[in-house]
Structures are given as C-alpha cells and as structure tokens.
Amino acid sequence: MxxxxxxxxxxxxxxxxxxxxxxxxxxxxxxxxxxxxxxxxxxxxxxxxxxxxxxxxxxxxxxxxxxxxxxxxxxxxxxxxxxxxxxxxxxxxxxxxxxxxxxxxxxxxxxxxxxxxxxxxxxxxxxxxxxAFDPNVRLMRRIIAGGELGPLGMIHSFNYTNFLYRPRRPEELDTAKGGGILFNQVPHQIDTVRLLAGGLVRSVRASASVLDSARPTEGSCAALLQFEGGVAASLVYSGYDHFDADEWHFGIGERGAPKAIDHGAARRALAHVDDETRSRTETFAYGSGSAAMPPHQPHFGITIATCARGDLRASADGVTIYGQGGMREVPIERGEGMPxxxxxxxxxxxxxxxxxxxxxDGRWGKATLEVALAILQSTREGREVMLEHQVAVDGSPG
Ligand SMILES: NC(=O)c1ccc[n+]([C@@H]2O[C@H](COP(=O)([O-])OP(=O)(O)OC[C@H]3O[C@@H](n4cnc5c(N)ncnc54)[C@H](O)[C@@H]3O)[C@@H](O)[C@H]2O)c1
The missing domain is CATH 3.40.50.720 (NAD(P)-binding Rossmann-like Domain)
Structure with missing residues (x-):
C-alpha cells in the first residue's frame, strides 16, 4: 500500500x-x-x-x-x-x-x-x-479565540433534563460507583466551559443536591468555576424532570431532533417500570432505537459566553452573536454524519x-474529572476548592 x-x-x-x-x-x-x-x-x-x-x-x-x-x-x-x-x-x-x-x-x-x-x-x-465536541461549541471557541468580540469575561451553562428518571442501572444511582449527574452529565458542561475559557480552572465553589431519597445520588448542582486569567463560568444542572431546558432551546432535543416537551413524562413512565436495567436495555441498547440523523445541531441546554463586545450563544443551527450592531447568526453546515x-x-x-x-487527551480528561470531583468536595466541605491537575487547550500544564 x-x-x-x-x-x-x-x-x-x-x-x-x-x-x-x-x-x-x-x-x-x-x-x-x-x-x-x-x-x-x-x-x-x-x-x-x-x-x-x-x-x-x-x-x-x-x-x-x-x-x-x-x-x-x-x-x-x-x-x-x-x-x-x-x-x-x-x-x-x-x-x-x-x-x-x-x-x-x-x-x-x-x-x-x-x-x-x-x-x-x-x-x-x-x-x-x-x-464540547459539538460544532457550535467549537465555532464559539474559534470566534472567542479570533478576538473580534474582545476578551471573554464569563460563561453560563444551564441545563434542566429528566436524567434521573430514565430507567437506570443500580450503580447509576450510587455516587460511590460513578452514579449521578457529577459523573454523567456535568462533565459535558465542564468540558465545554474549559474549552471555551482555555482549559485552566483555578478553583471551584459548588453545591450539589440529592433531592429525591428514592434516587439517592446528586441530581442537581450549581457551581462557580474560576479560571486562571479571571474568566468565571457558572454551571447549573437539574435532572429532576420538572423544567426542561429544551423548551428554551427552540423545542429541540439534545441530539438535534425536534422534541415534544412533556414535563414530568419520564417520572410518570418510570412508575410503571419493574426492572429498570432490563427496561434500559430494551429501550436504549443497539437495535432498539432509530439511526436517523437529526436535522439540527446537538446541544446541551443553554450555553452563553459573554465577551467585551458581545454575547455568543450555541443555537439550533450555528452560533448567535448578540453584538453592538445587533444580533446575527453564524450558520454551520449540517454536513454528513453525526455532529x-x-x-x-x-x-x-x-x-x-x-x-x-x-x-x-488523557490529561485533559483527568482535568475535567478533577473539576467534577471538586464540585463534590466543595459540596461536602462548604468551601472553595483549589485545583492542581488542569491543562490548557494547547496541552500545557496549569
Ligand atoms: N457522550 C454522550 O453523549 C453519552 C450519552 C450516553 C452515555 N454516555 C456514556 O456512555 C457510557 C455508557 O452509558 P450508557 O448510557 O450507554 O449506558 P447503558 O446502560 O445504556 O449501556 C451500557 C452497555 O454496556 C454493557 N456492559 C455492561 N457491562 C459490560 C462489560 N463488562 N463489558 C462490555 N459491555 C458491558 C451493557 O450491557 C450495556 O449494553 C457511560 O460512560 C456514559 O456516561 C455518553
């Protein structure tokens, strides 16, 4: 060859x-x-x-x-x-x-x-x-790095889902075994804000909650991440199947397909499930779902970055810039395959x-896990936690 x-x-x-x-x-x-x-x-x-x-x-x-x-x-x-x-x-x-x-x-x-x-x-x-691999997050990163909107000041990542009430394997409801939103959902938000702000989180102050004793793992969280250089990111997540953030994202689901918003539907359906592990396999495993490619971009709740001369938002089909001259859309080609x-x-x-x-890479993944673990530690200890294993987007250590 x-x-x-x-x-x-x-x-x-x-x-x-x-x-x-x-x-x-x-x-x-x-x-x-x-x-x-x-x-x-x-x-x-x-x-x-x-x-x-x-x-x-x-x-x-x-x-x-x-x-x-x-x-x-x-x-x-x-x-x-x-x-x-x-x-x-x-x-x-x-x-x-x-x-x-x-x-x-x-x-x-x-x-x-x-x-x-x-x-x-x-x-x-x-x-x-x-x-953080989503095309609209990568485009936000390029626009921020390009400097047209001036320095980045803060990022807001906000998501409300039905995460806790989808059928779950027992360990998914046990934090010690990697269950709950800190291991499963919030890493999407951490990875995204790290990519947008350069990677190096200096400290975390957070409060995560267990609000349903029948599903005894963290299901909601509010966290403030302070980055080297002064950028702040707020992460808010709730998986309690009440409000649905996709209602505020054009009625489009996480992978980019139109979605019928139905508050509380997952919780109601779960009440009729006897064996959650079996139900999970029957509902979600390979062979049980659709292979259709969604028409819009994937997203994870609402992501907004604030720069000196404008805000950027991951939108349905690209990135919306709310600038001093008004609002404009930077579209993303849908392209082949699954964004x-x-x-x-x-x-x-x-x-x-x-x-x-x-x-x-592995060091980046470790740094994202460090933030998730710091959210748990900050919750337990009621204080700000300093981080030690962060790496920058270019791979350099913090
Ligand atoms: N990136 C994303 O958007 C995304 C979405 C969902 C899940 N995930 C991640 O994917 C991973 C799996 O989650 P999931 O939601 O698909 O779980 P799942 O329960 O739907 O699927 C897990 C699969 O692993 C199989 N399995 C169990 N033990 C195994 C073993 N020892 N060897 C081989 N296979 C084994 C199970 O039979 C099951 O089919 C997790 O890390 C989760 O956080 C990522």
Missing part, C-alpha cells in the same frame, strides 16, 4: 458496550467514511446479535475478546463508568487506540493508570464524546493517521 493508501485506509473500529451511547456511536461510525466497524462486545445477546447482523461484523460477550481482535485498530469504550479504567487499560495494553466515554474514570489515580498504559504502548487516547460524534472520530483519525495531538 502506498503512503497515501495507508493514510486513507479506514480505521478498524471496535465498540465496547452496545447500550445507549454505544448505539449512537455505531450509527456515527457507520456514517463516517474514515472508519470501518469491525466488532463489538456486550454481555447482552440482543444488541450483540443486532450489531453483528447489521454490520456483518463480529460480536463478543467480553471486552477481552474484542481487544484481542487483530481487525480492531481503535476501541470506543462506552461501558458503565466503573469499568472505564479496566477496559481502557486493557485496550491500550493490546495496542489499540482508545476513545473513552466520559467520565474518564472514577478517580484521578484511575486516570493516571489509563494515561500511563496509553503512553507505554504509544496509542492515542481521546476522552469523549462530550458536548459531535463525527468530530470525536475526526480527532481520533487525525491523531492516528496524521499525528495531530487531540485537545481531549
């Missing part, structure tokens, strides 16, 4: 975990010309069989078999949070490049073990997807084939 042939060859991708996130990534990778789906692993037979049939690919019951498959060059890991360290280290040890879902792991020590395993085998590690996941796949491909350093 010529040099160009090798660069153009699709990357053989394996999927670990064929649940909600795994299913979305299967559709995103199937639509990406730079990837070829080769295999997947999941203990559940139904999504495995559907995947093998739809993609003429192998399906294993165990991740150890997936990472040993020679046709797999990179593994996307979307297994439950408590397995992220084990599965990422295993993949790296087998010489596979890794896209690891958020949260990177449960502790900073776990993150170090993953980074070390990837560096030892010289494989690429990307922590994502998060909504957000497509960018994570692009970054992995650019790293593997062309040696480009991804922003969302």
């Amino acid at each position: 010529t040099q160009n042939g090798a660069e153009n060859a699709p990357i053989g991708l394996g999927i670990a975990g064929l649940g909600m996130a795994g299913a979305v990534m299967v559709h995103a990778a199937a639509a990406h010309p730079g990837y070829s789906l080769r295999a997947a692993a999941d203990p559940h037979a139904a999504p495995r069989e559907a995947f093998a049939r739809d993609h003429n690919a192998r399906a294993y019951s165990d991740v150890s078999m997936l990472v040993a498959d020679p046709a797999v060059e990179a593994v996307y890991i979307a297994t439950p949070h408590q397995f992220h360290r084990e599965h990422a280290v295993l993949a790296a040890q087998h010489g596979k490049h890794v896209i690891l879902e958020k949260p990177m792991a449960l502790t900073l020590g776990d993150c170090d073990a993953i980074v070390e395993a990837a560096e030892r085998r010289k494989v690429t590690l990307i922590v994502g997807h998060t909504h 957000g996941r497509r960018e994570a796949l692009d970054d992995m491909r650019a790293a593997i084939r062309f040696g480009r350093r991804p922003v969302h």
Whole structure:
C-alpha cells in the first residue's frame, strides 16, 4: 500500500458496550467514511446479535475478546463508568487506540493508570464524546479565540433534563460507583466551559443536591468555576424532570431532533417500570432505537459566553452573536454524519493517521474529572476548592 493508501485506509473500529451511547456511536461510525466497524462486545445477546447482523461484523460477550481482535485498530469504550479504567487499560495494553466515554474514570489515580498504559504502548487516547465536541461549541471557541468580540469575561451553562428518571442501572444511582449527574452529565458542561475559557480552572465553589431519597445520588448542582486569567463560568444542572431546558432551546432535543416537551413524562413512565436495567436495555441498547440523523445541531441546554463586545450563544443551527450592531447568526453546515460524534472520530483519525495531538487527551480528561470531583468536595466541605491537575487547550500544564 502506498503512503497515501495507508493514510486513507479506514480505521478498524471496535465498540465496547452496545447500550445507549454505544448505539449512537455505531450509527456515527457507520456514517463516517474514515472508519470501518469491525466488532463489538456486550454481555447482552440482543444488541450483540443486532450489531453483528447489521454490520456483518463480529460480536463478543467480553471486552477481552474484542481487544484481542487483530481487525480492531481503535476501541470506543462506552461501558458503565466503573469499568472505564479496566477496559481502557486493557485496550491500550493490546495496542489499540482508545476513545473513552466520559467520565474518564472514577478517580484521578484511575486516570493516571489509563494515561500511563496509553503512553507505554504509544496509542492515542481521546476522552469523549462530550458536548464540547459539538460544532457550535467549537465555532464559539474559534470566534472567542479570533478576538473580534474582545476578551471573554464569563460563561453560563444551564441545563434542566429528566436524567434521573430514565430507567437506570443500580450503580447509576450510587455516587460511590460513578452514579449521578457529577459523573454523567456535568462533565459535558465542564468540558465545554474549559474549552471555551482555555482549559485552566483555578478553583471551584459548588453545591450539589440529592433531592429525591428514592434516587439517592446528586441530581442537581450549581457551581462557580474560576479560571486562571479571571474568566468565571457558572454551571447549573437539574435532572429532576420538572423544567426542561429544551423548551428554551427552540423545542429541540439534545441530539438535534425536534422534541415534544412533556414535563414530568419520564417520572410518570418510570412508575410503571419493574426492572429498570432490563427496561434500559430494551429501550436504549443497539437495535432498539432509530439511526436517523437529526436535522439540527446537538446541544446541551443553554450555553452563553459573554465577551467585551458581545454575547455568543450555541443555537439550533450555528452560533448567535448578540453584538453592538445587533444580533446575527453564524450558520454551520449540517454536513454528513453525526455532529459531535463525527468530530470525536475526526480527532481520533487525525491523531492516528496524521499525528495531530487531540485537545481531549488523557490529561485533559483527568482535568475535567478533577473539576467534577471538586464540585463534590466543595459540596461536602462548604468551601472553595483549589485545583492542581488542569491543562490548557494547547496541552500545557496549569
Ligand atoms: N457522550 C454522550 O453523549 C453519552 C450519552 C450516553 C452515555 N454516555 C456514556 O456512555 C457510557 C455508557 O452509558 P450508557 O448510557 O450507554 O449506558 P447503558 O446502560 O445504556 O449501556 C451500557 C452497555 O454496556 C454493557 N456492559 C455492561 N457491562 C459490560 C462489560 N463488562 N463489558 C462490555 N459491555 C458491558 C451493557 O450491557 C450495556 O449494553 C457511560 O460512560 C456514559 O456516561 C455518553
């Protein structure tokens, strides 16, 4: 194969975990010309069989078999949070490049073990997807960095969802096992504001709440992040299925599809579910949902950045600038494939084939987890927490 042939060859991708996130990534990778789906692993037979049939690919019951498959060059890991360290280290040890879902792991020590395993085998590690990969967040970053609106002062990220009342595996409701919004949802907001403000969070003051004793993990949170250089970001999240922030985002859902707002519907439906784990698999696992590409851009609630000469907002189809001359829209081409996941796949491909350093590497993922853990610590201790493991967008240490 010529040099160009090798660069153009699709990357053989394996999927670990064929649940909600795994299913979305299967559709995103199937639509990406730079990837070829080769295999997947999941203990559940139904999504495995559907995947093998739809993609003429192998399906294993165990991740150890997936990472040993020679046709797999990179593994996307979307297994439950408590397995992220084990599965990422295993993949790296087998010489596979890794896209690891958020949260990177449960502790900073776990993150170090993953980074070390990837560096030892010289494989690429990307922590994502998060909504920081969304095209409208990347465009906001470019506009801010371009300087036309002057210096950035503050960012507001605000989301209200039904997160806590979707059918959940038991560990998803146990903070010690990586459950709750701090490990699952708020990392989207942390990653986004870190990307927009340059990456280096100096301190966190936060208060997270457990408001439903039947679902005993953090379901809401208010946090103030102070960045090096003076930028502040406020993160507000509630997953209690009362208000829905998509009502204020043009009636469009998280992945970009039109959405019928129905406050409290998830909570009411959950009252009729006997076995949440089974219901989760039947509702969300690969083979049970739609592969349709949504018509609008993905988003995570409302994201607004305030600069000296204007505000920027991630909108339905691009970025809205509210400037001194009025309001204007900077549209984003919808393009082929699934926005957000497509960018994570692009970054992995650019790293593997062309040696480009991804922003969302292992050290970046660890820094995002550090902020999430600091929110929990600040809640427990009722004080501001200083951070020590932050990295900048360009990879330099804080
Ligand atoms: N980036 C996003 O927008 C996004 C969206 C949803 C979930 N996620 C992340 O994806 C990951 C998975 O979450 P989910 O919502 O898809 O959960 P899920 O419960 O829907 O799916 C998890 C899947 O992993 C499988 N699994 C369990 N143990 C396994 C093992 N030992 N080996 C292989 N597979 C195993 C389960 O059978 C299930 O199919 C989490 O890290 C979550 O935070 C990310």
